[in-house]
Amino acid sequence: MSLLRQPILLLARSSGVKKLVSTMPVTSGIVTGYVPGESTAAAVEATGRLVDDGLTVTLDFLGEDTVDAEQAAATVAAYVEVLKALGERGLARRAEVSVKLSAIGQALPDVGDKVALENARTICRAARNAGTTVTLDMEDHTTTDRTLAVLRNLRKDFPETGAVLQAYLRRTESDCRSLAHEGSRVRLCKGAYNEPESVAFQDKIDVDKSYVRCLKVLLAGAGYPMIATHDPRMIAIAASLASRFGRATGTYEYQMLYGIRPEEQRRLAAAGETVRVYVPYGQEWYGYLMRRLAERPQNLTFFLRSLISKK
Numbered sequence: 314m315s316l317l318r319q320p321i322l323l324l325a326r327s328s329g330v331k332k333l334v335s336t337m338p339v340t341s342g343i344v345t346g347y348v349p350g351e352s353t354a355a356a357v358e359a360t361g362r363l364v365d366d367g368l369t370v371t372l373d374f375l376g377e378d379t380v381d382a383e384q385a386a387a388t389v390a391a392y393v394e395v396l397k398a399l400g401e402r403g404l405a406r407r408a409e410v411s412v413k414l415s416a417i418g419q420a421l422p423d424v425g426d427k428v429a430l431e432n433a434r435t436i437c438r439a440a441r442n443a444g445t446t447v448t449l450d451m452e453d454h455t456t457t458d459r460t461l462a463v464l465r466n467l468r469k470d471f472p473e474t475g476a477v478l479q480a481y482l483r484r485t486e487s488d489c490r491s492l493a494h495e496g497s498r499v500r501l502c503k504g505a506y507n508e509p510e511s512v513a514f515q516d517k518i519d520v521d522k523s524y525v526r527c528l529k530v531l532l533a534g535a536g537y538p539m540i541a542t543h544d545p546r547m548i549a550i551a552a553s554l555a556s557r558f559g560r561a562t563g564t565y566e567y568q569m570l571y572g573i574r575p576e577e578q579r580r581l582a583a584a585g586e587t588v589r590v591y592v593p594y595g596q597e598w599y600g601y602l603m604r605r606l607a608e609r610p611q612n613l614t615f616f617l618r619s620l621i622s623k624k
């Protein structure tokens with residue numbers, strides 16, 4: 314884990330910092346760099362632009378850790394609305410959605426898993442009607458087993474539903490083995506949360522080694538790997554493993570976040586690879602923005618400067 318990541322993620326929990334940052338306009342450069350807008354229209358418009366550039370998209374309606382059933386229902390409604398809009402605009406073949414279970418009820422006391430599963434089903438149904446799919450984002454390690462259980466359940470009716478595994482967790486290589494089967498879409502990322510040593514590798518080198526071991530399992534397997542990273546080394550290793558395992562382009566894909574290494578996204582797409590851009594949108598951009606800032610120390614100066622100039 315980087316030296317700066319932990320303090321930034323801790324600072325992000327302070328209510329004062331949250332209040333100050335959340336009242337920044339979405340049009341502030343630091344926000345628009347990572348989030349194209351707050352409305353369905355802004356999300357669909359950004360999708361159209363990326364698709365025109367030869368990319369594919371996964372849309373994430375921002376919001377997490379909801380402990381309010383009404384807010385969870387509003388998030389489901391937002392997904393249904395955006396999926397309908399993608400279908401109507403003819404974009405559903407090139408754009409899917411990513412969903413955090415904690416945004417649709419998983420964190421509700423007692424009934425969380427049941428509510429999250431029902432809500433996820435509603436979104437999967439809307440996705441299927443529009444002609445596309447859903448991927449379940451992965452959150453902190455306390456939710457991994459529960460999220461994988463919801464995934465197994467959902468896949469009975471919606472086998473096309475994608476999973477996410479995080480290479481920084483010690484358990485992930487084994488989870489990759491369980492999920493590297495025919496028809497299984499698995500996004501492999503490094504992991505974005507602040508996790509304890511008991512469950513997660515702490516040094517970048519160990520996370521990277523784990524990422525490569527997981528890549529080998531997924532690319533050698535029969536599923537559809539979704540290689541989510543901006544790391545040039547991981548991308549080069551993935552390309553050479555794909556060729557070693559005789560993987561044709563289109564039997565796996567690369568994924569990157571909106572606004573990060575856009576020129577690399579276009580380079581890979583121009584080379585014939587499938588590249589999916591993760592596009593977060595909505596008003597609840599705070600947690601997402603703080604995780605992105607924590608990943609890149611250079612962002613911190615820029616961020617602090619924009620806070621100071623706001624005061």
Ligand code: FAD
Binds near residue numbers: 450451570590
């Ligand atoms: P790093 O080693 O962090 O970065 C490699 C290089 O990428 C850096 O040197 C820099 O050049 C560039 N870079 C990385 N981050 C930034 C940044 N913020 N700003 C500018 N440049 C940057 N995590 C989860 O825990 N759960 C999920 O469900 C999840 N879904 C994801 C979906 C997608 C499509 C992607 C791309 C990531 C997802 N993540 C998720 C986040 C992921 O776990 C990492 O936190 C994030 O991708 C940074 O890791 P990296 O692989 O890019 O490598």
